[in-house]
Amino acid sequence: MLEAFAVVPLRSTGLSPPLPALSRAGHPSPTRRSPVSTTPADRPTAPGPGHPAQPTAPVPLAAVALLLAPDDDVAVTTRDVPAGTSLALPGGPGGSTAVVTLTAGVPRGHKLAVRALPAAARVHKYGQVIGRTTAPVAPGEHVHTQNLGMGAIAHAYEFGTARVRVAPATTTRTFEGFRRADGRVGTRSYVGIVTSVNCSASTARMIADQFRGPVLDAWPHVDGVVALTHDSGCGLVPASEGGQVLRRTLRGYAAHPNVTGLLVLGLGCEMLAVQGLLADLPASPDTLVEHLTIQDEGGVRATVRAGVAVVRRMLDELEGRRRETVPASALVLGLNCGGSDGYSGITANPALGRASDLLVAQGGTSVLAETPEVFGAEHLLTRRAVSEAVGRRLLDRIDWWQEYMTRGGGTLDNNPSPGNKAGGLTTILEKSLGAVAKAGSAELSAVYEYAEPVTDAGLTFMDTPGYDPVSVTGLVAGGATVVVFTTGRGSVLGTKPAPCIKVATNSEMYERMREDMDLDAGRIVTGTATIEGVGEEIxxxxxxxxxxxxxxxEELDLGRDEFVPWQLGAVT
Structure with a gap:
């Protein structure tokens, strides 16, 4: 999370529900200017009978927006603010309020300037720079793509200077999990059909489809059969970077603690062969493992018949396994966000950061990801690294991404997406500052490449793209047994064989899509919950x-099509 973050307490004016005094350790303390006052103007009284209506009094900033750090140049609107609104902004002479009339509306979740800014001025949000103005900005003006750009950034990196060692919890939390023979603990029991090549994908789905729906009721203690299919495996040079990433991803799923039964399915002539995936597979000794190749079995129909028989035998044996009480320290929690909006860094992400800290205090593991979406905020993470080597490994991955994007003709500021921008995010700096809030305040214990096995406890980081299915695929391949996914626009995602919890950043989207969301973090803005409280709920x-x-x-049976390994490297 960000360092030394203290949000100015906001007041109720009768125009909106009381807004919370948000507070989180771990955000940077602003040191630029004297604090901004947010004294609200008095609310007007209603005119009496026979008297003309009185002029509408200015609406105080606190009634319509959140100022996230005392010296920020922008506030985040908590509702649509229409053109013509008379708004009382802080920072007038002698600490008084300055009244401005908005000439253009500002949508909910977007940024509103609280002071005049010249062109090329640095703009601060969360007490950090999120970009530079591309034109002069007046107080009360909408700050977005029309007047805010990324600009050049330069960070002086420090290592371990802001480490916070999370104190161990005084009580042990537990859950009911599947204890595996290798000491790991699963949160689900799946039979996974891992394909070595795209040519065996349809056959794998045909086998898995025989165990969908009511037929699975015969094995109530098994969570399902999932076909993990992909679009590669042949023509990809096995020794290339892309070949190694795919092999690591497939082996990560094959050895996952939530996979208690494994069928590896190939065609028979592919470059990434079945035996290459199974060689020295680090799966638990109690994982049931079988393999088939379509060419050896005599074609698709014969392979489906053989595969169904293999899976049925596995289900019969796995049905005898039961959950048992285990400590929360056995959990590996994947942290991801998608379809982010202007509330992501205010509600769901810092609340998830709080949950991450609570899990770390239990001795558990959490894994932050999406390297392009920490770009611009990586200096906050290096300050929390347990060693310079860990911090530099993160910077090495940032450098790799810069070169990768240059080769592809883009830049890392191609992110945010159109949906992110519609939700109020303008630059990758702003998006990243909100995204790293998912990491809480714990020290950074390790940095992993994509789909590498996560073996360190505490807060860790995995290098993944920002594209959600690819990112979460890497997290699960690394061993995440539960994924929490925050979303502001309303992403729909499943992550079999790991369960995926979706947390809404705003209550409006939660109400509109509540059949697709597990928890509403928007209550932090409406004043009915706090970051700490929602973190504990998570x-x-x-x-x-x-x-x-x-x-x-899981109720919607999502997660079969969201297995998307990162495709890199030469294809011949």
Missing amino acids: LDLVLAVASGRPTVS
């Missing part, structure tokens, strides 16, 4: 889901 939900409670994604 951890409670993680433990319940880890114990078998289905998520909305």
